[in-house]
Amino acid sequence: MTAQDWVTLLQDKTVFNEHCLQIMKRIKDYGGEVSCTQLSAKYGESKNFYNANSSALARRVSEKTDCVLPPNRDSRDSKWWPILYVGKYASKQAKSEYIWKLRDPLSKALDQIDLSGVDLFAASDDENAEPSYWWMNANPKIWSFSELSVGEVEAYTLYNENGHKRRIFQNFIDAKAGDLVIGYEANPVKQIVALVRVKEENDGKKIFFEKTEGLSSPIDYQTLKACPELKDMEFFRNPNGSFFKLTQDEYEFILDMIREENPLKMGVSIPSYTKKDFLSEVYLSESQYDCLVDVLLNKKNIILQGAPGVGKTFCANRLAYSLMGEKNDRQIEFIQFHQNYSYEDFMMGYKPNESGGFSLKTGVFYRFCQKAANQPDKKFFFIIDEINRGNLSRIFGELLMLIESDYRGKKATLAYNGMAFTVPENLYLIGMMNTADRSLAMIDYALRRRFSFFELEPGFETRGFSDYKDNLENERFNALISKIVELNEEIRRDPSLGKGFCIGHSYFCGRGKDTCTERWMRAVVDYDILPMLSEYWFDDDDKVQRWDHILHGVFQ
Incomplete structure (x- = not known):
């Protein structure tokens, strides 16, 4: 038959009913x-829907046109298919999987008619059905x-590289x-590492998964295997395969x-925090x-360095608030x-477990990175106090690059x-370093290249x-502060000290009219300032006594 013959048949509703037009469109x-x-798989309905309706359609076409059937077909139904399709088995081994291809005149005829009113996908039986x-x-x-x-979405094939079904x-x-x-990550990881959803059901070739959450604390296979609730x-x-059914x-x-292990935080009201708030609290x-x-923001890693009492920790915390726009400690x-802090504490390592063996446990930085990755639209801040007290190369390992x-x-494989x-x-990353600690060696050069250094100085003369x-x-109080400013000038001029040893303003902060007492001020002088001068x-x-x-x- 010619393409025009097929156009005429396609417009004849006694031959091509709604179901048959749906099959052609699909x-x-x-x-x-x-x-x-x-x-x-892709459009819905059962396989029998396509088989039965194609056979019935082919019979109607034969009756309408007296077209000749190919001889010696294997079964009563399959003999009708060649009227509509030419085809072949999917592979020599898979005798049950038959591939249909529209005959050229029929395919050309379908291009000439309007199928916009025909449903491409089968209607769902229950659009509000619970997920599987x-x-x-x-x-x-x-x-x-x-x-x-x-x-991010991952496409997973329904057939392996040899063309066989999964x-x-x-x-x-x-x-x-x-x-x-x-x-779940299979061997050698053997842990649940993510929550996922089916983004798009299969199209006959692939199925599409979307990662919805990475787990900062993965769940081990052995932990799951020991649960009687999961034995079935x-x-x-x-375990042979990749995609398994779970009951609810x-x-x-x-x-x-x-x-x-990975709790979700309940929503609570979080106070806002602005640059103005920062400048009123941090004396910069x-x-x-x-x-x-x-x-x-440019370097992503910074070290706040300065003398004792300049408020490095307070500044780091408030800086994070101001960049988030809210006082959100989460x-x-x-x-x-x-000195004893290690890569195993920071990233991951084997730790003793209750059974007397060792289990691979994730560290604080690994978990925090997963937490940040789960909310890419928000800023997260990892603050390290006394950053120069640790063995930095040992703690950071391959993270020195990352x-x-x-x-x-960028991705790197963990050891x-x-x-x-x-x-x-x-x-x-915000690190903090006390410049007046004589006992600490120079910070590791490899790490120094990856951080910017910002000097915090006493803020006695700031507007705040x-x-x-x-x-x-x-x-x-005003008189005492004036003397501290004079003391800092002498410390700066001292060739054995310098500005890194000045007295910070935080020793004198956090007071109100009722709590700014002479007793408190004397205590600061006697138990904070003078002991420090004795060390300097x-x-x-004679200088200390003066x-x-x-x-x-x-x-x-």
Whole structure:
């Protein structure tokens, strides 16, 4: 038959009913060559819907046109197919999978008629149906949930490289958009590392998964295997395959385990925090604040260094607030380095477990990076006090590269578990270093290149501290501050000390009119300032005594 003959038949509703037009439209949409399984998987309806309606259509075409059937067909139904299609088996081994291809005249005729009113996809039986639940194995030697960013979509083929169906093929067919998936990394990781959903159901060739959350504390295989509630899980009964069905109870039990280690924070009202708030609390000038912000946003890593009492910790915390625009401690992690701090504490390592063995545990920085990656539209701040007290090369390991601003978002394989890891773009590191600590060696040069250094100085002469002092309305306090300013000038001029040893303003902050008492001021002088001067000038008692008399003279 010619294309024009097919056009006439296509417009005859006694030959091409609504179901038959749907089949034609779907085959054209798929590319003109497809199996019943693929049609069912992508567009809905059962395989029998396509088989039965194609056979019935072919009979009607034969009756209408008296077209001759090819002889010696194997079955009563299949003999009708060649009227509409030419075809072949999907492979020599897969005798059950037959590929249809529209005959050229029929294909050309379909191009000439309007099928816009014909449904491409079958209507859902229940659009409000509950999602199904699944377990997906990722082979980290081929692909990894850990390598995906939150919101990133992974396409997974329904057929392997040899063209064979994946194991438990029906699971891929049954999965629908919106279904919930547990993301598991297979050997050697053997952990649940992500929560996932089916982004798009299969198109006959691939199914599409979207990562919705990375787990800062993954769940080990052995922990799951020991739970009697999961003993009948499809994955545990027959682990051969990649995509397994979960019951709702199994999914919710696993999710409860995940939430124990990776809790979601409930929404609460969070106060806003602005640049103005920062300048009222942290005694920097506006130009210094602007410079500090520019340096941190550009480099992503900064070290606040300065003398004792300049408010490095307070400044770091408030700087994070001001850049977030709110006082949200959930997006801040605070740690302190020391001589025994290690990579195993910071990133991951083997730690003793209850059974007397060792388990691989993630460290604080690893978990915080996962937390930041789950909310890429927000800023997160990792604050390290006493950053120069730790063995930095030992603590950071391969992170020395990943924390660089140019390498943010790049992936590197971790030594302990072979998983890909990245430091997110939205994570900022703020270190703090006391310049007056004589016992500390120079900071590691490799780390120095990756951080910018910002000097914090005593803020006695800033507008913020001046306003604070005026609000106290205390002349004795004003006199004491004047003497401290003079003391700092002498410390700066001392060739064995310098500005890094000045007395910071934070010793004198945090008071109101009722609490700014002479007793408090004397305590600061006697137990903070003078002991520090004794250490600075340990070989010059006369200088220490002179300043003892000057400072105590304020209270005469």
